[in-house]
Amino acid sequence: MLFDGVCVLCTWWTRFLTRYDVNHKFLLCSIQSPEGLDILAWAGIPVDDVNTMLYVSNNTAYTRSDAFIEVMGQLGLPWSLARILKIVPRFFRNACYNFIAHNRYRFFGRSDVCMMPTPENQSRFLKSQTAKS
Numbered sequence: 001m002l003f004d005g006v007c008v009l010c011t012w013w014t015r016f017l018t019r020y021d022v023n024h025k026f027l028l029c030s031i032q033s034p035e036g037l038d039i040l041a042w043a044g045i046p047v048d049d050v051n052t053m054l055y056v057s058n059n060t061a062y063t064r065s066d067a068f069i070e071v072m073g074q075l076g077l078p079w080s081l082a083r084i085l086k087i088v089p090r091f092f093r094n095a096c097y098n099f100i101a102h103n104r105y106r107f108f109g110r111s112d113v114c115m116m117p118t119p120e121n122q123s124r125f126l127k128s129q130t131a132k133s
Helices: 008-020 034-043 064-073 079-087 090-102 104-108 119-124
Strands: 054-057 060-063
Touching: 008 104, 034 054, 034 060, 054 064, 060 064, 064 079, 064 090, 090 104
Parallel strands: none
Antiparallel strands: 054 060
């Protein structure tokens, strides 16, 4: 699961995942890290303006609302009930997702530094991240 390490909303999302992913299904990685940039390139996502969540499972890349639904669906109840969102047409789900993604810094803020995992969550991250300048 790739996330924007300087986005306050994305940082909240990673904390949510580390709290509710009790089976440790997900590895997290900042898009600003070398590993994150490599994964974005593998998925064919331009690295200059990343406004999507990216979740990779079994060599399949899920983006935007599909990524959110796939992740939530694996967390167990009540979170897995988010799978019901698949009945909403993708173009509408992604329009809503894109609105939030494009305005995430304005709505939620931006940090000056990339989020670092806590010692107890270190194993949940692909590698310790440092933001690229």
